[in-house]
Amino acid sequence: MQLYIKNMVCNRCKMVVKAELENLGFNPISVQLGEVRIEQENISEVEKKGLKLALDKFGFELLTEKKEQLVEQVKTAIIELVHYSKEALKFNLSDYLSQKLDVEYASLSATFSEQEHQTIEKYFIAQKIEKVKELLTYGEKSLSEIAYDLNYSSVAHLSTQFKKVTGETPSAFKLNKNTNRKTLNEV
Incomplete structure (x- = not known):
């Protein structure tokens, strides 16, 4: 599944996002500026809400x-x-x-x-x-x-x-x- 994340502008941003995804149990395949591919095909609304909250702590925003x-x-x-x-x-x-x-x-x-x-x-x-x-x-x-x-x-x-x-x-x-x-x- 492809995710788009706002405010990823550097390599440190990529590391933080990758770590947060892994902490939440997602399997990132690729983490690029503004774009992440995860192994999961779909994520539930509860998972999406948790991901939004986790990213928000660091100034990122999940774009839907x-x-x-x-x-x-x-x-x-x-x-x-x-x-x-x-x-x-x-x-x-x-x-x-x-x-x-x-x-x-x-x-x-x-x-x-x-x-x-x-x-x-x-x-x-x-x-x-x-x-x-x-x-x-x-x-x-x-x-x-x-x-x-x-x-x-x-x-x-x-x-x-x-x-x-x-x-x-x-x-x-x-x-x-x-x-x-x-x-x-x-x-």
Whole structure:
């Protein structure tokens, strides 16, 4: 059985969810960001309620509605792409999401906008800006390298978008040693 879980954004989240599933007597076959496959074909309403309560303790949410599940799949795909991919982000986002989720982009976009009250593109940009903040905080890469890795056409484009989203330039953010970062599920 496939389960969709909101707010799974890192490897520690996967470990916590797996441990909770095992504590409740479920047999997880695979635990990915936002998605879990368990051995059981069906779970009772009582089991589902217990699972919801267990996950809720850690800030996770069991998603049962199809639209919520689809939105979470889009978010998970974007988070994996921006924060965990080792490749530079050089592709068309709509094609990537359509192919990865096997759903037409128009449908993904409409559902996402309806549920989240923002576009997929704005969510993608917000995730990229959080990645820029992270990289600036660590100071391991230059702004040019960050712009290249995140597929900005130029440092100027990155700086303009960063300022539009955060209200300050990347240089000001770095100089102020700003720690105004968000967790991935808050973006």
